[in-house]
Amino acid sequence: MTLHLIKLCVGAxxxxxxxxxxxxxxxxxxxxxxxxxxxxxxxxxxxxEGSLYWVIKGVIQCRQRLxxxxxxxxGEGVSRCDLVLEPVIHPVQPRRKGPFQGWRYxxxxxxxxxxxxxxxxxxxxxxxxxxxxxxxx
Numbered sequence: 001m002t003l004h005l006i007k008l009c010v011g012a013x014x015x016x017x018x019x020x021x022x023x024x025x026x027x028x029x030x031x032x033x034x035x036x037x038x039x040x041x042x043x044x045x046x047x048x049e050g051s052l053y054w055v056i057k058g059v060i061q062c063r064q065r066l067x068x069x070x071x072x073x074x075g076e077g078v079s080r081c082d083l084v085l086e087p088v089i090h091p092v093q094p095r096r097k098g099p100f101q102g103w104r105y106x107x108x109x110x111x112x113x114x115x116x117x118x119x120x121x122x123x124x125x126x127x128x129x130x131x132x133x134x135x136x137x
Contacts (some may be wrong), residue, residue, distance in 0.1 A: 004106040006068065006097070009054040013093060015062050018054060022064075032064070032085045036103060039081040043069040052085060053092065053106055060095045060112055074101050090101075091115040095122040103114065110131075 012018045025032045038094060052065040068084035092112040 002108055003042055003061070004048040004050045004053055004108065004111050005040065005103045006055060006060065006106040007036075007055040007103040008100070009056045012054075015058065015089060018056065022089065026087050030049050032087050033070075034083040034085060035080055035082050037080055037096055038069045038102060039079070040069060040103075040105070042105065051090070051111075052083060052103075053111060056096045057102065058096060058098070060092060060097050062089045062091050063111075063114075064090070065103070067124075115128060 009018055012021065022032050034052070046066050047124055048067065049065075051065050053060050054061045056059070065086040065088070066083055067086055068082075070082040070084060072080055072082065074080050092114055095112045
């Protein structure tokens with residue numbers, strides 16, 4: 001069974017901001033990696049088919065497929081892991097998400113559908129985001 005992760009996208013104001021960051025990482029390092037302190041214990045259920053869903057400004061707005069998890073120990077001896085993400089951002093049907101720390105597992109049945117596959121696909125992204133923030137989507 002496929003499993004997903006969900007995480008706050010700190011510092012991004014929009015999906016476009018995230019895309020700029022991804023483009024910079026690809027140009028600079030050749031891949032997009034997000035480093036986190038905790039390694040998912042259920043990584044084998046995520047890698048390949050699972051995605052990292054990004055919460056931007058309190059709304060789940062997009063996802064990226066998770067292609068690899070690389071555990072490592074940093075220079076100070078702290079265990080960390082790199083989440084290697086596909087550089088393609090898939091917009092999803094916006095859904096409000098309250099604050100939380102770190103990342104959480106996201107069951108596929110609770111994951112928002114890709115924007116191209118639902119009723120909100122024809123809405124401008126900003127309108128869909130505002131409606132989600134108001135709890136109307």
